[in-house]
Amino acid sequence: MKCFYYFKDKSRSREQRSAPELKEQSNSDYSGSDRVIKSSCSANSPRGIPELYEEKAHNLRVFTFSELRQATHDFSRLLKIGEGGFGNVYKGSIKTAESTGDPVVVAIKKLNNDGLQGHKQWVAEVQFLSVVEHPNLVKLIGYCAVDGERGIQRLLVYEYVPNRSLGDHLFNRTYPTIPWETRLQIILGAAQGLAYLHEGLEVQVIYRDFKCSNVLLG
Structure with a gap:
């Protein structure tokens, strides 16, 4: 996926970063198109993304390459669900962090x-x-x-959203027509996601690539 936002600190210097994915009734395609997002620290907090990341990094799970290769059956074409500037996206199945219970379906980019x-x-x-x-x-x-014999390997593991994009449901005749009540629920969910990005973070994000192909349905 090729997606960027611009981050301004108090000195107004800028760094390229990538955009979040809008989900479910407000969810962006894993392999979405180019976008530009501007963000700035709030008046009450001079902290930037790297500082905020230090607080959250422990919540992310670190996978081995062999785990993700096994999860996607060696990145089988049959499990490919998207592609973009970043690379290909595959549907996969991973064990839970505790290695108990049923495997979890994920999207692996x-x-x-x-x-x-x-x-x-x-x-x-x-x-x-x-x-x-x-x-x-x-x-x-x-x-x-991983940097190894197979070269540089960089992968991201997301929660899996099963029902494709809003664009697919609106423009592909193989899908049933979405009722107006459901469309309003989708709009509300999208608005809530955008409001969070614009106003709910220490770092303000303005999402500028909002379109039906970047809204996934859960």
Whole structure:
């Protein structure tokens, strides 16, 4: 996925970071299109994304490459559910952190080393998405970072949202027509997610790529 936002600290310097994913009734496609988002520290907090990340990093699960390769049947084409500037996205199944209970279905995004994004953008996405926490935003579960015989491997593991994008349901005739009441619920959910990004974080985010293809239905 190729997606960026711009972060301003008190000195007004800017760094590229990646955008969050809008989820469920307000959820962005894992392989979504380009976007630009501006953010700035609130007047009450000079802290930036790296500082906020330090508080949240322990919530992310660190996966081995072999775990994610097994989860996707060696990144099988049959499990591919999207692609973008970042790389391909696969549906996978992982064990819970406690290794008890049923496996958890996830979306695994694998960095394409020949793609448009690189390690810095990957780090930015990990840091930013670890800070974002809202029921209408896709949750980042964990990541994998390995430099080995297979080369540089960078992967992100998200919660899986099963029902594809709002755009698919609106424009693909194989799906039933969405009732107006449901459409209003989707709009409300999206508005709640956007309000959180704009006003609910220490770092303000203005999402500027809001469209039906970036809204996934849970």
